[in-house]
Structures are given as C-alpha cells and as structure tokens.
Amino acid sequence: MNLSGLEHQLVVSCQPVSLGPMDHPDIVVAMAKSAELAGAGAVRIEGINNIRQVARNLHIPIIGIVKRDLPDSPVRISPFLQDITDLAAAGASIVAFDATHRVRPVPVEELYRRARALKLTIMADCATLAEGIAAAQLGCDLIGTTLSGYTEETAGQPMHRPDLELIAALAARGYRVMAEGRIREPAQAAAALEAGAFAVTVGSAITRVEHITEWYLSALAGAEKRSKGV
Numbered sequence: 044m045n046l047s048g049l050e051h052q053l054v055v056s057c058q059p060v061s062l063g064p065m066d067h068p069d070i071v072v073a074m075a076k077s078a079e080l081a082g083a084g085a086v087r088i089e090g091i092n093n094i095r096q097v098a099r100n101l102h103i104p105i106i107g108i109v110k111r112d113l114p115d116s117p118v119r120i121s122p123f124l125q126d127i128t129d130l131a132a133a134g135a136s137i138v139a140f141d142a143t144h145r146v147r148p149v150p151v152e153e154l155y156r157r158a159r160a161l162k163l164t165i166m167a168d169c170a171t172l173a174e175g176i177a178a179a180q181l182g183c184d185l186i187g188t189t190l191s192g193y194t195e196e197t198a199g200q201p202m203h204r205p206d207l208e209l210i211a212a213l214a215a216r217g218y219r220v221m222a223e224g225r226i227r228e229p230a231q232a233a234a235a236l237e238a239g240a241f242a243v244t245v246g247s248a249i250t251r252v253e254h255i256t257e258w259y260l261s262a263l264a265g266a267e268k269r270s271k272g273v
C-alpha cells in the first residue's frame with residue numbers, strides 16, 4: 044500500500060468498550076463510517092467480524108488488529124500468525140501487532156514475515172524507543188507509540204496526554220511514527236504532528252462513550268470537592 048495518502052492524517056480507532064452496549068458490529072460500522080465521512084484518513088478496527096463489516100462499507104484503509112487475553116503473556120494485540128492471516132482475509136490493508144520486548148507466543152520477526160508474505164502494510168505497536176528502533180530495523184512500515192504507558196517498563200506515566208517524547212525521539216530517527224495512545228484533545232493530536240508524527244490515531248476520545256463520560260464525571264467530582272473546600 045502506498046502510505047503517502049496517510050501522511051498527516053487522522054486515524055480513528057473504533058473500538059467499543061469490550062462487552063459494553065456499543066460492542067456490536069453495526070455500531071462499529073456506524074462509528075467508522077461517521078469517521079470516514081468527517082474526513083478520517085483511516086480507521087483502526089479490532090476483531091475479524093468487525094473488520095469484515097467495515098471493509099464492506101468504507102473506502103478508506105483499515106488498520107486491523109485482533110485482541111487476545113493470553114494466560115502466559117501480557118501481549119494482547121495480534122499475537123499469532125493466524126491472526127495476521129485472518130486480518131488480511133477480512134479486509135485489513137494494514138495490520139498492527141504488539142512489537143514490545145515482552146514474553147510472547149510468536150516472535151515479532153515471524154509476525155513480520157507473515158504480514159510481508161501477505162503484502163500487508165505493517166504497523167508495530169511499541170512502548171519504548173528501543174522497541175521502535177528494533178521494529179523499524181526489521182522493516183515495519185509504521186512505528187506506533189500505542190503501548191507507551193501500558194507495559195511494566197513504561198507504567199506510571201500520566202494517562203491523559205500522549206508520549207510526545209517518544210514520538211519525537213522516533214521521528215528524529217526518520218521513522219514513520221503513528222502517534223497513538225492517550226490523546227485526549229485536538230491540541231494534543233496537533234502537538235503529536237508537531238513532534239514529527241507521520242499520522243495520529245485517536246480512539247477513546249472519539250469513540251468510547253464510557254471513558255469520555257468518566258473523564259467528565261471525575262472533573263465534576265473534582266470541582267465539587269474544591270467548592271466544598273475538601
């Protein structure tokens with residue numbers, strides 16, 4: 044896939060809260076279609092059936108992932124070779140997989156080879172600079188900051204703003220960086236581009252009603268506490 048069309052674009056991740064009231068393919072398609080009509084350059088979709096339905100209804104590229112909860116590894120995003128094959132068959136032109144240096148069922152190199160064999164564009168979901176460098180050296184097309192803040196090594200960071208330092212450090216090496224994760228406001232998406240990101244992915248702040256509602260509730264609770272002087 045020619046990635047030039049994705050440069051400086053907004054990617055909307057349409058992943059409802061798992062098992063929540065919006066976790067239904069029709070709703071994922073509606074969210075994705077709305078994002079497309081509003082000007083998104085691509086969508087990020089989880090789950091084979093969701094991807095199949097979205098591919099039937101949209102014209103923009105799909106970044107496909109499968110999420111799994113494994114008993115013996117913290118890796119969740121597209122951990123198996125079969126996931127890569129299934130994502131391609133379902134209609135994803137870009138596949139993303141966890142490229143962190145954690146215990147995993149299948150080495151990153153093997154996932155990469157499978158995706159290459161299937162002529163997919165490859166996005167590596169990383170948490171650190173070292174992981175991003177390794178993924179870029181392997182040949183991954185897009186280096187995502189997706190997992191910064193979500194691994195043991197990167198835990199404890201503020202979760203309401205993106206890891207601009209990581210974005211800038213990866214971009215400075217000349218990689219195509221997908222700024223993803225913890226972007227809560229339009230100004231933060233703009234700051235990610237200014238830090239050198241190739242494109243920006245936003246999920247929760249656009250498509251997870253539960254999370255957005257919680258953010259507002261906690262802001263209101265904070266205001267109430269302050270007004271009572273506690």
Ligand SMILES: CC(=O)N[C@H](C=O)[C@@H](O)[C@H](O)[C@H](O)COP(=O)(O)O
Nearest residue numbers: 056189193224225226245246247248
């Ligand atoms: C850590 C992890 O599993 N991230 C997932 C990856 O697909 C999604 O749950 C996120 O919503 C996505 O990365 C977008 O990030 P944010 O929702 O912060 O805009």
